Amino acid sequence: MRQYNAIKSKYPDALLLFRVGDFYETFGQDAILTSKLLDIVLTRRANGAATYIELAGFPYHALDTYLPRLVKAGQRVAICDQLEDPKLAKKIVKRGVTELVTPGVSYNDKVLDTRENNFLAGIHLGEKITGIAFLDVSTGEFYLSQGSVEYIDKLIQTFRPSEVLLQKNMQAHFRTLFGEKFYINTFDDWVFTIDFTQDLLQKHFGTTSLKGFGVDDLPQGIIAAGAILHYLAETQHDRVQHICKISRLEEDRYVWLDKFTVRNLELVSTPNEHAATLLQVMDHTISPMGSRLLKKWILLPLKEKAPIVERHQVVGHLMTHTDLADLLSQQIRLMGDMERLISKVAVGRISPREILQVKRALEAVEPVKKACLSSDLPFL
């Protein structure tokens, strides 16, 4: 119990799942909460002389079923495992937190919706200009930008982060600006400094400057992005080599759709139960990657003629060349969620079956490549 308290004190705001033999147990307030959220039995156990402590737990192999439910309920969950073989340990088994699962950082298929990105946002509220960065750790997509509060609000509406990182003293300010319904985590001010964050980003990407990504002139955005990396390290996510680049979200490349418009036009969500959204009508994509991209395209339409016309030409070409379209859709059907699988490779959480799926997906790429190369349309 002393060991439990020591670990719990390091993660006071997380729900601690404490591995005891074949079970994950929760104690005290955590147990009361867990039993309510998971609908499992709450018991008590003796804790020293004449006191009791609440206890609730489930077998370790049920983690995959219960963990997503805790995370979806908006809990940060720290998983504390036994770090040595109990057979070899002399007294108490050494334990430590091996993973901190939060709504914004998750690889678990059951937490994630395959047709949607799961973004973690870092926000650095500045005097005039606010920096923002988004990371989907399950796909490796990493974006940053900066701008006025209005622009940031719009980006938040577009990306709908499931978790937001902020400066500690800005929490109230943030809520008045952007609303209440965010899952927020905070850091001290020292994290939100340009020196610390730039260093962190450069170390991560193995570069000496951020010029190569075209983001070096966005200091506020860099701070926000650095805060995200810091958070990953804090939550024991150190194998993140699949995040191999960061790109800039350019305000002037996309049509300005503010949140009222997105809501009024019912592009991706609707308050009415029976109404359909534009996304629902248009989304006949085959792969999860396509589905996630389509949502982005709907919320970020282009405003330059050339790339729009380019897309129209490809669409027209595919309409008239049905054999090409059929071949492409057949091959894409074989690919599965290539993007999320390869991220699992990076973090070392891929199963043998999933590796086989990566192989199948890559094999399906070859015919697509050939078909594109032999097409007379230059964009393909």
Next chain:
Amino acid sequence: MGEQLNACPLITQKIGLELNPDPPALAAKGNVMHDGVFPELDELRNLMHRGKDYLVQIQQREIARTGISSLKIGYNNVFGYYLEVTNTHKDKVPADWMRKQTLVNSERYITEELKEYEEKILGAEEKSLELELQLFEALVASLAEYIEPVQLNAKLIARLDCLLTFSMIARKYHYVMPEMDDSYQLDIHGGRHAVIEHQLPPGERYIPNDVMLDPETQQIIILTGPNMSGKSALLRQTALIVLMAQMGSFVPADAARIGVVDKIFTRVGASDNISSGESTFMVEMNETASILNNVSNRSLILLDEIGRGTSTYDGISIAWAIAEFLHEHPLFHPKILFATHYHELNEMATRYPRIKNYHISIKEINNRIIFLRKLEEGGSEHSFGIHVAKMAGMPPSVLERAEEMLRVLEAKAVGGRRLTVDEKQLAVGSRQLAGKEKARAGGSLSRGDSTKGGTTREKQEAGGYQLSFIQLNDPLLEQIRDEILKTDINTLTPVEALMKLNEIKKMLGEG
């Protein structure tokens, strides 16, 4: 796109060679790697199989030796491999067997030999699992070198998938390729609403409409028409067509020419957003203010019954002022569709050259209306709100009374020409405002503040008219008003409040 795709043949070959073609879901279960690739693993596996074969041999031999025909070899986690003898044969058990467990109808024994082999088998199994895990991790590590090309593949495939989807829905739902240009115009022929056309009951066809907006000649369309006639749908379909075109899709129309749009604003007069807790009218005004500060020449603005969250005269005044502001904007001429059921706004078309009136046609037969949903030039006279109420099944007595009231109010407005006078005053007022606006914009001051100031002033002005509307020169009513005004609600108990109400009621009764 083809050049950038990379099938990474080296790694797929490696996976094909090393990985068991039917692997388990978890690496820790074993049997992950292919036979015949790693000699060391093969050896361990052989040992395991041989050991198990040997167990069978032991079983056969012991059956022959003891004559226990039902002798079985089993395994459990507690004491490993054991020999199981049913109670019928219990007396034949040889002396060198050690009894470990007694069950209801059998007993379990172990022998020295059995334990020896158990160790070998389990040892080999453990080692092979460990080795397999190592080999698997090595394979994962070599796959990790391909993260970047695979991510690029995924990106390109996602693009292809989306474009493929666009071509599929274009064929299925009869969309056309929009013509994009750098003009400021928007010209849609036979446009439809991408979502609503799918939700119509079978057999019913969505009525397509033409919409043309041009900052030079037809910058603002004031769209009137009865409730339920499809004003909102027309507004939204226009925005959706532009959006779909600019995301690269074809569009639900017969033909469309679109000058690239850079901002789309839609504002809907709030009415049913009570749950969020904010004053709906305040929200509506906030939202609208942000448009007025952000317009450009390429903007498309859709205003749907802006101003309906307040009293009629307030609403008309605000709607009028907004339309005027956007028409008279010194720098930009954004394209605007303005749906309203204040037909008073139709008067604007006669005063401003680039404002045009349109309405959605209906047919009135025997006091009933049929929605034709066709956009036509010119304004409309009535809202037909009462007709809609009738269709919704309101009691006839309520409907009759409503029609009566409508006649009275209309007669008043026309008879006194009061409304028009008000409007003229109002128009002058807001033009002054627009003038100020220009001056401030020229001086590059923060325009956000000035516009907000503008709308509140507008409200105050309009508020005066609203008051005059309910000013009834009845001494009794004045008396009641005074009574209410002098009541201090903060010190009133519920009982006192009820008594007050009773008092007021009495005053009315006496009168």
